[in-house]
Amino acid sequence: xxxxxxxxxxxxxxxxxxxxxxxxxxxxxxxxxxxxxxxxxxxxxxxxxxxxxxxxxxxxxxxxxxxxxxxxxxxxxxxxxxxxxxxxxxxxxxxxxxxxxxxxxxxxxxxxxxxxxxxxxxxxxxxxxxxxxxxxxxxxxxxxxxxxxxxxxxxxxxxxxxxxxxxxxxxxxxxxxxxxxxxxxxxxxxxxxxxxxxxxxxxxxxxxxxxxxxxxxxxxxxxxxxxxxxxxxxxxxxxxxxxxxxxxxxxxxxxxxxxxxxxxxxxxxxxxxxxxxxxxxxxxxxxxxxxxxxxxxxxxxxxxxxxxxxxxxxxxxxxxxxxxxxxxxxxxxxxxxxxxxxxxxxxxxxxxxxxxxxxxxxxxxxxxxxxxxxxxxxxxxxxxxxxxxxxxxxxxxxxxxxxxxxxxxxxxxxxxxxxxxxxxxxxxxxxxxxxxxxxxxxxxxxxxxxxxxxxxxxxxxxxxxxxxxxxxxxxxxxxxxxxxxxxxxxxxxxxxxxxxxxxxxxx
Numbered sequence: 071x072x073x074x075x076x077x078x079x080x081x082x083x084x085x086x087x088x089x090x091x092x093x094x095x096x097x098x099x100x101x102x103x104x105x106x107x108x109x110x111x112x113x114x115x116x117x118x119x120x121x122x123x124x125x126x127x128x129x130x131x132x133x134x135x136x137x138x139x140x141x142x143x144x145x146x147x148x149x150x151x152x153x154x155x156x157x158x159x160x161x162x163x164x165x166x167x168x169x170x171x172x173x174x175x176x177x178x179x180x181x182x183x184x185x186x187x188x189x190x191x192x193x194x195x196x197x198x199x200x201x202x203x204x205x206x207x208x209x210x211x212x213x214x215x216x217x218x219x220x221x222x223x224x225x226x227x228x229x230x231x232x233x234x235x236x237x238x239x240x241x242x243x244x245x246x247x248x249x250x251x252x253x254x255x256x257x258x259x260x261x262x263x264x265x266x267x268x269x270x271x272x273x274x275x276x277x278x279x280x281x282x283x284x285x286x287x288x289x290x291x292x293x294x295x296x297x298x299x300x301x302x303x304x305x306x307x308x309x310x311x312x313x314x315x316x317x318x319x320x321x322x323x324x325x326x327x328x329x330x331x332x333x334x335x336x337x338x339x340x341x342x343x344x345x346x347x348x349x350x351x352x353x354x355x356x357x358x359x360x361x362x363x364x365x366x367x368x369x370x371x372x373x374x375x376x377x378x379x380x381x382x383x384x385x386x387x388x389x390x391x392x393x394x395x396x397x398x399x400x401x402x403x404x405x406x407x408x409x410x411x412x413x414x415x416x417x418x419x420x421x422x423x424x425x426x427x428x429x430x431x432x433x434x435x436x437x438x439x440x441x442x443x444x445x446x447x448x449x450x451x452x453x454x455x456x457x458x459x460x461x462x463x464x465x466x467x468x469x470x471x472x473x474x475x476x477x478x479x480x481x482x483x484x485x486x487x488x489x490x491x492x493x494x495x496x497x498x499x500x501x502x503x504x505x506x507x508x509x510x511x512x513x514x515x516x517x518x519x520x521x522x523x524x525x526x527x528x529x530x531x532x533x534x535x536x537x538x539x540x541x542x543x544x545x546x547x548x549x550x551x552x553x554x555x556x557x558x559x560x561x562x563x564x565x566x567x568x569x570x571x572x573x574x575x576x577x
């Protein structure tokens with residue numbers, strides 16, 4: 071891109087939220103006529119950077135230049151007026167209206183104050199034809215089309231307002247292979263017309279197929295900007311994941327000494343070809359008493375979807391699940407809890423904790439739900455349990471009456487763990503239990519997990535940090551593109567071994 075002026079130039083962008091620096095001095099350039107992939111694991115800062123560009127968030131430091139002019143967008147509408155449009159994973163259109171109405175919504179040609187429908191249809195057809203989408207009937211109701219077609223209509227709307235920058239945020243997550251190729255055909259058409267396209271995806275095969283350049287973020291910081299053909303997949307994965315600090319060496323040594331028995335008598339759970347259409351497929355593994363099974367894979371690989379199937383939060387429509395020797399169909403989380411399975415969600419703030427309740431109230435939620443809301447846990451029992459687990463997990467501040475929202479992320483995570491430990495589960499599924507917390511709290515939580523396994527609890531451990539999965543797990547199930555691709559004993563296993571599996575044979 072030498073000699074070409076970027077259509078978007080973001081320099082030194084920093085954004086902080088209470089207790090978290092979401093972006094720290096990030097630079098980002100987007101050139102006309104290119105597809106630029108923005109990559110990074112969860113929490114890397116991708117969404118925050120996009121929201122800074124589109125006027126959702128104000129920046130604390132740094133500058134944003136669009137088409138050579140310094141900009142400070144206060145709203146998404148201002149960004150759109152400057153030629154920046156975003157198409158999200160969940161299409162933000164009106165499904166009850168026609169295709170043509172959605173494309174021209176708010177900009178309908180009028181005559182004598184009334185909408186001129188012949189011009190609406192003509193303009194809609196013009197933009198659809200330009201994108202080689204002439205097969206879409208402008209008069210058809212949007213909801214009658216697949217998600218893929220609805221996304222293409224959203225792109226057509228963006229082009230009708232002559233967007234110079236098109237942001238595609240996880241556009242392929244709900245599409246099948248043919249629909250992805252249809253979308254890519256439209257993307258290439260727009261690129262050839264000089265549109266700058268920012269492409270966000272966790273599917274590396276697609277990133278390498280469609281992108282010209284890529285920018286990688288990690289922990290809110292810029293790792294680097296690369297030409298796609300010049301960065302091998304193994305190097306990309308290593309760049310995205312990064313290296314962990316060496317503060318957990320003691321835990322690593324302890325893990326090397328702990329070897330659970332794997333016999334028919336110790337088998338707790340067995341999944342055979344487990345899956346759900348549109349979610350994850352072909353999951354096959356076993357979990358034994360006292361064993362820690364790590365689920366590894368990039369974001370979007372199917373890790374969380376697998377956990378939800380095992381907890382009954384989503385219902386499997388294929389495969390077989392056996393718990394303690396008996397085939398089971400988990401129709402709800404309650405049925406999983408009744409069989410000794412607990413699940414700590416990766417989204418602790420929205421799916422785990424209730425910010426306006428105290429530490430005590432959050433701690434006893436699962437126990438109370440198990441008893442039924444008509445059989446209240448006595449207040450004395452609540453206090454005793456809260457005090458015991460606050461001491462055991464070193465939750466700070468130590469007051470059980472503190473509102474959970476006033477605790478740090480690490481201490482909130484400890485409360486969530488304590489909630490499930492109170493129920494004495496046989497299998498504890500932990501989805502990103504150490505995300506967003508400091509190294510001290512991370513060490514405490516990992517030591518606790520190792521201790522629980524040593525005492526006979528089975529654990530399924532999910533983390534985007536591959537080094538963490540390797541450190542704590544006895545075996546590792548590797549997922550890629552929503553399919554399980556390997557089950558690896560963690561004996562002399564290295565990050566390179568796992569990354570080779572994740573990258574695939576074309577690495």
